[in-house]
Amino acid sequence: MNQKIDVAVVLGSDSDLPIAEKVKKILEDFNVPCAYTIRSAHRTPLDTKKKIEEFEERGCKIFIAIAGMAAHLAGIVASYTTMPVIGVPCSNAKSNTAINGLDALLSMVQMPEGVPVATVAIDNGANAALLAIQMLAISDIDLTEKLIVYKMGLKEKTLKKANKLTEAGWPN
Numbered sequence: 001m002n003q004k005i006d007v008a009v010v011l012g013s014d015s016d017l018p019i020a021e022k023v024k025k026i027l028e029d030f031n032v033p034c035a036y037t038i039r040s041a042h043r044t045p046l047d048t049k050k051k052i053e054e055f056e057e058r059g060c061k062i063f064i065a066i067a068g069m070a071a072h073l074a075g076i077v078a079s080y081t082t083m084p085v086i087g088v089p090c091s092n093a094k095s096n097t098a099i100n101g102l103d104a105l106l107s108m109v110q111m112p113e114g115v116p117v118a119t120v121a122i123d124n125g126a127n128a129a130l131l132a133i134q135m136l137a138i139s140d141i142d143l144t145e146k147l148i149v150y151k152m153g154l155k156e157k158t159l160k161k162a163n164k165l166t167e168a169g170w171p172n
Contacts, residue, residue: 002057002058003033003035003058004033004058004059005033005034005035005055005058005059005060006032006033006034006059006060006061006062006132006136007027007032007033007034007035007060007061007062007063007064007129007132007136008034008035008036008037008052008055008060008062008063008064009023009024009034009035009036009037009063009064009065009066010036010037010038010039010048010051010052010063010064010065010066010073010077011036011037011038011039011066011067012038012039012040012041012065012066012067012068012071012073012090013038013040013067013068014038015068015090015092016038016066016067016068016090016092019066019088019090019123019125020036020066020125021125022124022125022126022129023064023066023088023125023126023128023129024036024129025126025129026125026126026129026130026133027129027132027133030129030133030143030146030147030150032129032132032133032136032143035055035058035060037051039051039073040073041067041070041072041073041075041076042070042072045076048073048076048077048080049076049080052077052080052081053080056081056083060083061083061084061135061136062083062084062085062086062132062135062136063077063078063081063083063084063085063086064085064086064087064088064125064128064129064132065077065085065086065087065088065117066087066088066090066125066128067087067088067089067090067104068089068090068091068092068101068103068104069092069103069104070103070104070107071087071089071090071103071104071105071107071108072107073087074086074087074108074111074117074119075107075108075111075115075117078111078115078116078117079115084118084132084135085116085117085118086117086118086119086120086128086131086132087108087117087118087119087120087128088119088120088123088124088125088128089101089104089105089107089108089119089121089122089123090104090122090123091104091122091123092104100122101122101123102122104122105119105121105122118131130150133146133147134147
């Protein structure tokens with residue numbers, strides 16, 4: 001189980017699995033070798049460090065950390081590696097907090113100087129995966145070509161929606 005990986009995804013809890021599913025789908029669609037684990041910034045900080053080191057030994061180039069509430073996981077991962085870390089703040093509907101992920105978002109974007117964490121929108125695992133792929137594509141022409149095709153598909157979907165709007169009688 002020590003396969004080479006490009007991306008490691010660290011979830012703070014199994015409640016983050018719906019967001020991880022979005023990451024997994026995109027990474028699989030682009031055939032990016034990856035691995036997943038659950039670790040807690042607060043309950044397993046030393047084990048988290050050990051897992052980060054293991055992922056780096058397997059060639060990991062980018063980490064995605066998914067967490068809600070205090071969301072210190074991305075910062076902990078960033079403190080243990082020199083690789084880029086992308087944080088995905090979660091709304092964690094199960095936690096019944098009134099702030100719907102804003103706590104997680106703020107804890108990720110307010111990292112101290114010297115410990116950067118790139119952060120995507122709340123619950124946006126797909127964008128985290130796409131950002132990781134864009135980073136990898138800097139030195140991988142095959143991924144660059146796949147991204148071009150992906151973005152062309154986005155354009156086509158948008159133009160189809162625009163045409164449907166016009167066909168439905170909306171003035172343009």
